[in-house]
Amino acid sequence: MPLDHNGRIRTVKKPTGKGKNVVYWMQGAFRATWSPSLEFAIQAANEEGLPLLVLVVLDLGYPEANYRSFKFFLEGLADVKDGLAKRGIPLHLRKGKFEEILPEYIAGAHTLISDAAYLPAMRAIRDRIYAEAESGIVEVEPNVLVPVRAASDKMEYGAYTIRPKIRRLAPLFQPGFLPREYRGKKLDDVLDFEPSDHRKLLEGQVEFVQPCSIVGGSAQAAKILREFVQDRYRSFAELRGNPAAQAETGLSPYLHFGHISPMQVLEEARGAGGLDGNYEALFEQLVVRRELAHNFTLYASGLGSPFDFIPGWAAETLKAHERDSKDYLYSLGELEEARTHDRFWNAAQTELLNNGKIHNYMRMYWGKKIIEWSETVDEAYRRMVYLNNKYALDGRDPNSYAGIGWCFGLHDRPFVERRIFGKVRYMSDGGLRRKFDMEAYTRRAYGELGVE
Ligand SMILES: Cc1cc2nc3c(=O)[nH]c(=O)nc-3n(C[C@H](O)[C@H](O)[C@H](O)COP(=O)(O)OP(=O)(O)OC[C@H]3O[C@@H](n4cnc5c(N)ncnc54)[C@H](O)[C@@H]3O)c2cc1C
Structure with a gap:
């Protein structure tokens, strides 16, 4: 075509x-x-x-x-x-x-x-x-800086393989399409419904999941972007990965629904700080990682099971360790209601339930523990997809499947072999404690939400 x-x-x-x-x-x-x-x-x-x-x-x-x-x-x-x-x-x-x-x-x-x-x-x-x-x-x-088929005609192995392709093409697409003036006839609007009537439209019509306080729309997205550029952007590279800090953009729900364009985010960030380390860090997440996820979902042969798409080494090692003994097995209900023995995991799940999103670092931990606490690899995958897509405002996105897939070894490399995970990367609560102020994260996840 x-x-x-x-x-x-x-x-x-x-x-x-x-x-x-x-x-x-x-x-x-x-x-x-x-x-x-x-x-x-x-x-x-x-x-x-x-x-x-x-x-x-x-x-x-x-x-x-x-x-x-x-x-x-x-x-x-x-x-x-x-x-x-x-x-x-x-x-x-x-x-x-x-x-x-x-x-x-x-x-x-x-x-x-x-x-x-x-x-x-x-x-x-x-x-x-x-x-x-x-x-x-x-x-x-x-909704992408570099069109996915133009960046690559195959499923890429990881950020390291798609990064040079995206970087080479990126200048062709910045700043993007200039606004045009519509010169045609103004036909009448046809409105079957008023968007502000969400109660009337939705009550009794769709599954009820408690809405979050975060409000959708381009105006709200632009406000969050402005606040990010003014306050958090200067420490983005340093603090983005720290769940105790609030250094992320918070834009993923808006990017998911296309309420904001990645090109707009890049332009505003560039305008504020030039092409410094924070811009590089933002470009890496917003363009390289996000567009790697689009590449993955476009070219993956299926998304029904991790065995449809994870690399051979990961599939082999996960299969070999699938029957390893597990210290904890939780039901889906216990996970959904954040009732595990792990306080940090419960805090992450509570963030998801109440805020419609989990901090990126904790999202990785959240997924890894579901693997550890489920009977099989496929069951863990189904649970993650279910919980993420039900509660996350940015769910049902290419990033959802790439992020969940990553927990099973997608776009990653082998590590030292261990129980349950084999050579797939493992994460521990001890690691969280060593790296971050986890009490501050937990307080924020519970305290700010008023549900300690
Ligand atoms: C198990 C698991 C599930 C995930 N599910 C989702 C999901 O449903 N929807 C979703 O948008 N992201 C998902 N991610 C990726 C990542 O956690 C979120 O994109 C990020 O936390 C969003 O917060 P932010 O907008 O403040 O990100 P920032 O750190 O401010 O980054 C800016 C933007 O870059 C993109 N980005 C950031 N991190 C990643 C990443 N690791 N991979 C791809 N793009 C990234 C996002 O579009 C994000 O909005 C998941 C990750 C994991 C490990």
Whole structure:
């Protein structure tokens, strides 16, 4: 399939020249600025002399979504609605099944433009919809700096193999698409629902998971980014990995829903501090590691079990140690309710339950212990995916599967062989105590949340 804009834009089906409008199906980048997809859609509509409309479908059957994640999503939609209105771009907010609503729009469209997807469930939905389409179909990658297929055409071994490829291509994509002015006709908005009515929309309709205090949307993401750049950025390289410090950006839920673009984060950070060690550290996480995760989910042959994708050495060693005796075995319920003997692990799980996120370092520890406390490798994997995707606002993301996969040896190297883990990296509570002020972390995880 042809690639354009250095691979950012992929033509899935060529337009036939028929059709009355250009439709941008906003499905991964829920924002009205800093979006290559939206800017490309505006450009396409202007060039064809056709009206543009932006379509968002609220499909309450979306895989693994629940009250917590939908509320965050709807908060983001409220910002999309305001942002598009300011730019004079019509919005259709429709409620129903993707497969039922999309064909209605495709039938009349010259071109359907959509955001690329990387996880199998969402790719499968797109493929089914595209197969029936007679309009042009174009996919844009709005949420990565370097388009995933342009960076590499295979599943990469680790950060060390993808890093040079990304670094070489990165200058082509900064700062990204410039904003375009929409010159077409302003069609009427069609609003099946009001995004602010989340109670009415969701109560009794989707699984209830207590929402977090963190609010979704581009405005909130921009505020968090500003605060990060002013306060925490100067110590990012030094303190990011320390769970007792609060040095991280806190942007992963916003990146997951596309409420903010990684290009915007990079530009603001660069503007604040130039290209220093903190910029390098941010680039490493936000671009190299995050885009390695996208590479992984796009090219992995399956995500149902770690044995579908971990390197041979990791699969072999985990299998060899799967029957090793275990000091603790917990039920899923005990894990879910943070009722283990390990105070630090319980603190991490409590963060997840209440804040919708765990500090990165503790997330690694959280995953490693689930391996230690589950009967089998596959059971540990299923539990991690379930807990992460149910409670994490940034869950159901390429990073979710890459992060969980890492606990089983993905993108990592062999270590000294030991019980249960074999040669896969092990983490201990003693290591946490030696490196960090774990009392401060635990106090924060419980105390700040008021549930000690
Ligand atoms: C078991 C496990 C599960 C995870 N599940 C998720 C998940 O569901 N969603 C998710 O976004 N991340 C996940 N991660 C990766 C990482 O923990 C989070 O991205 C990070 O903690 C988010 O916090 P932040 O935005 O403050 O990150 P910062 O440290 O401020 O980093 C900025 C951005 O860089 C990216 N990033 C940071 N660390 C990583 C990493 N290790 N791999 C890939 N990208 C990274 C994220 O997009 C993040 O928002 C998981 C890691 C593990 C070990």
